[in-house]
Amino acid sequence: MMDWIATSWSAVGMVLLGGLGMYATVVLLTRIFGLRSFSKMSGFDFAVTVATGSILAAIFIAKDPPLLQGMAAMIILFAMQAAVAELRKRFSFVQMIVDNQPRLIMWGGEIDEKQMLKAKITRADLIAKLREANVTRFEQIHAVVAETTGDISVLHGPPEEMLELRLLDGVIGAERLTNVTSN
Template sequence: MPVPVSALVDAVVIIAALVVLTRLAGLRSFSKMSGFDFAITVAMGSVLASVVVSPDTGILAGLSALTALFLVQAVVARARVASSRTQEVLDNAPLLIMDGPTMLEGNMQAAKISRADLLGKLREANVTQLSQVQAVVFEATGDVSVLHRGDGEIDAVLLEDVVREA
């Protein structure tokens, strides 16, 4: 089945608009630094797909929706930087799921991360012995950070916003 020319034109226009808006908005446009950022990125993808596959959506509606999403993201990003309260409302706090070699079962349950999930993340981080682990943090983005034992203790600033007990 041939692709209608209008769908190709819409795809080119909406993708070009996405590139231009991304350049204007800056590097954070497609970051996954917070749950809010992730939701906006998914919404942008949905708008892009709607314009390309659904002739009913219309290019102007798609361009308007993309522009609105970029504006909302920019406003919220500024608010997060300016106000710790805004950041607290929008973002989950990072959660300690391993303290040294000890798995914190209660925190793992709160984060809904299984032992198998955690072991997989440890392997990805090249941990070969649990004694190599100084801390594991389930980040607000859903990423898992593994801090290895080094010559000294972890700088306190790296864990200052981490919840120790869920």
């Protein structure tokens, strides 16, 4: 039972060394590849962020994998993310494979149950996001979009205010909106 609680000073030193090494690696890679490394602009970005945390945790608390293996894994992960980001910019089919598409799940007071089902969002999730966005009446809602990252964007304002259609470029179902301007 004591081995669950106690450890040796050399093990603590290795955790410190591993932590410093991985911290320096992440800082260096972030400087090289940019802040996009920890963005949540696409599902792929989110997966890379989770994988980064997993690698860091593995190196911090275990002697296997070794520090250099963890550093190599981070370099490969960051390079893959940069490569995918570049391919997404150059080839639309890569973007279609890697990214989800944003979906219009509500406009005005109308909830699109079909799009909510496809986005795997419940009515309770939607209502919670409306409250979070300080919506006090359904008439204030111009559009609610399930974003590619899983976030929900609530576009709202006075009912007489028009929503610019450009804000919904690439959103599935945006063609249904009628009270918009195409400025």
